[in-house]
Amino acid sequence: MSQVVIYTDGAATGNPGPGGYGVVLLSSHHRKELSDGFRLTTNNRMELLAVIIGLEAIKKPGVTITIYSDSKYVVDSVEKGWVMGWEKKGFAKRKNPDLWKRFLVIYRQHHVKFIWIKGHADNPENERCDRLAVAAAAGKNLQADAYYESVKDKEDLFN
Helix, strand or coil: CCEEEEEEEEEECCCCEEEEEEEEEEECCEEEEEEEEEEEECHHHHHHHHHHHHHHCCCCCCCEEEEEECCHHHHHHHHCCHHHHHHHCCCCCCCCHHHHHHHHHHHCCCEEEEEECCCCCCCHHHHHHHHHHHHHHCCCCCECCHHHHHHCCCHHHHC
């Protein structure tokens, strides 16, 4: 059975503000780095999107994956089962339902374990993800985080 290790990080300047994600995928002797930036988003959205992008990069189903993230928001939501409860309630009054729904689709295709790591604690791969995310957020021609921009002024996004 295939095994993959994924490191992820997200960043947003201003939170909300320009943001980006960074992903490092490791499997055997293979390494892949992914990143992208958005003109207006939040740190939590970028942390979650980094995980989604990492999982979506794996094309075969049924892979055993360990994800290292410094995001308590993402790690606790999954490992403590909160996201499953949110799903049962239709993500009512929850932030980022678009991303959580997208996450659950790809998450269920694999055998995923999350491990929380302290950010900025000299973990080389986490530090690399941070640099990728920050650089992506500072890039030119940032794309729109369409969902966030469409609902950012609506009260229910923040309830």
